[in-house]
Amino acid sequence: MSRALFAAAALVGTCLSATPALARTAYDGVWLFDDTPPNPGVTMMEVTSKGDKVTGRVTTRWYGPVEMQNPRIEEGVLHFTARNINDREHPTRDWSVAIEGGKAHLKGRIWESEVDGLGRPGTAKDAKARAFRFADLPALGAPIPNPLAATPPMGWSSWNKFAEHIDDRTVRAMADAMVATGLRDAGYTYVNIDDGWQGKRDANGVLQPNAKFPDMKALTDYVHSKGLKIGIYSSQGPRTCAGYEGSYGHVQQDAKTYAEWGFDYLKYDLCSGEWFYADADTVKRSYHEMGAALQATGRDFIFSLCEYGRFDVGSWGRDVGGQLWRTTGDITDDYPTMARIGFDKNGNPGWAGPHGWNDPDMLEVGNGGMSADEYRTHMTLWAMSAAPLMMGHDLRETSAETLAMLTNRRVIAIDQDARGIQGKAVRKGGTMEVWAKPLADGRVALALFNRGDAAGSLELTTADAGMATVTNVEDAWSGQSTARLPAAYAVPARGAVMVVLTGK
Structure with a gap:
């Protein structure tokens, strides 16, 4: 739905809520939710009816307005379906609303989030205050030249082992371990913080790190002092995959912040952004917006596109400033998932080459879920595929066998070959x-x-x-x-x- 239609719908909803005599059902009007979980962050429900036709939407912090599809009242209960992003097996989910003690009991599910909360009656003024603020998305600009990543990037990322439970001390420890184990000298360069570092925005909209990261500039300086580079993570949506603050509406501001902190790499994950950017055109434009913002900082950034291989990303990833682009969903530490990704889901080999790489996701080597033979297959597949080599285990607990596998100079040379052909x-x-x-x-x-x-x-x-x-x-x-x-x-x-x- 366009913003104009959203505005029209909001106007109808607010008019009805302001004149209860026009209400056709017990559900009509504005309902305010104050205590629902932050994911997806339901704040409001608006319902209108005319004759037998019911329309409405649920406003969330993660996804903005979620429109009711096929709303109908059956045996006194309002039922509807809602688009269910990021879950290809369940493109829609069933929701329901029941009036209980003068409140609206809303139940439903979107992606990995359960909704079960009570909403109180509200007014047109409340609806205006809680309306979602949309951000403009620029038109697709000219291709962004970016001569970085002549060979696939190598390094470490926090997600596979630590998920969102990552902190300053652990990142420093990983940098120390990269040096002490010889991984840095073997070619592993980047120490990347994935999701979970974000705090809140200040009065000027500048994003601050959370308490686990007391001084980002000091952290980047420390990693740089070890002869390494450092990466950070965000999403073009209002929230990241783990529910932290995304870059929606603050793209240029966030790029400037990352540059001022001294970061060298950004992983940009579609996550809640898929609600707003759901087709090829808007997805490309959303990545180009950040690619251009990074370039405008004047600092070199590796730009990692994470949108799970949709819309033939390898055919346009370079044009939006990217050097690597995810070709699949997330890897997990088991042979069937790793094999399915590595053998069957790693993109068109014709897309890969110097300055642009198909990314089958991070390495699981060392996390313990596979045998030595299976991990050797994992490493062999990634090397033959000219894939980025981003380790994902606790580097402080690297066994001699794992270290030998990760630092084998002949295997790394195949991955890092200057010709850049994906096998x-x-x-x-x-x-x-x-x-x-x-x-x-x-x-x-x-x-x-x-x-x-x-x-x-x-x-x-x-x-x-x-x-x-x-x-x-x-x-x-x-x-x-x-x-x-x-x-x-x-x-x-x-x-x-x-x-x-x-x-x-």
């Missing part, structure tokens, strides 16, 4: 897949994956690499070299082999 499957048979990734020096990386639950074996051939002859075969994991390919490779269940071929 892909060249042969499939049963549970086996063979992937190829041409490298800048003329060699070709081959990976053999066993997606089955039992050990298997398969031959790799020179044809898999597009070569006629091979003069050297290097095992990327062990470093051992041979002059020719063996008759077959044994691959453990859910395991992987990765080799680099020299030849022509």
Whole structure:
């Protein structure tokens, strides 16, 4: 619905609430909610009726006005459905309202939020005070040049291990561990704070960190002193995925704040913004708005687009200033989810290359939910895919085995190859897949994956690499070299082999 229609609907609602004699049902008028949970933050319900036709909406802090779809009164109860963002399996949800003791008992669900609260009668003046304030979205501007990220970004992010329970002390500890373990020297550069750092805005609208982050500038200075860079997180919606303050209506202001604090990277997550920006045009414009705002600060920012691969994001991600773009929903620390993302959901390889990368989400290596063979498959898939390598475990608890996996210089070199080609499957048979990734020096990386639950074996051939002859075969994991390919490779269940071929 356009803003003009919203305004018209609000006017009708306020007129009815101001003249109760015109009310057609017990639900007509304005209902105020004072004690509902902050997610989604229901503040008001407005209902009007004319004859048998009922219309209405529920106003929330997260999503603004939520229109009632197919509202009807059955056996004295108002029923309706509402659009349910971010849940593709349940595009709508059922809601109900019952009048109890002169109050409106509203029950429903939107995304992960349950609504169950009582609303008291209100007035037209109340409705005006609680009306959602819309922010203007600029037209799509010219492509934004951004020469950063010639190779996929590498680093660490807080979300997979700590979710929103992250603080200044932990971020500093991760920076210390990056240095002490040799991860920094292996190429892991960014220490990224995900959701959960935000506090409230001051009287001028400037966003402040919460009490867990007492001094953002001091934190960025500390991370920089370790020879590292640091990232932060926001959403173009009113709220982030964890319910913290988003950048809606404050995009340029927030970009300026991040720059003044000294950040080098921004992950921008659609979350509640999907309610406002639900089609390709508005999603692109919302990312371009922040991309342009970051550029206007004069500071270099890696701009990470997180909108879950919608609208062929890889085909336009560079144009809005992005260097990486999520291609799927969130990864979790289990083989089925990781494999589904890595094998089947990581975007068009033609979109990837220097300064722009398909992002299958962060690494789970070290979090404990998979076996060593499964984690080796995880790392092999991400390296063959030229994916960003963002660790997601507690770096202070990195085992020797995990550290060896994450710092293997040959595997990292395949991921970071200057040619920037995203590898892909060249042969499939049963549970086996063979992937190829041409490298800048003329060699070709081959990976053999066993997606089955039992050990298997398969031959790799020179044809898999597009070569006629091979003069050297290097095992990327062990470093051992041979002059020719063996008759077959044994691959453990859910395991992987990765080799680099020299030849022509």
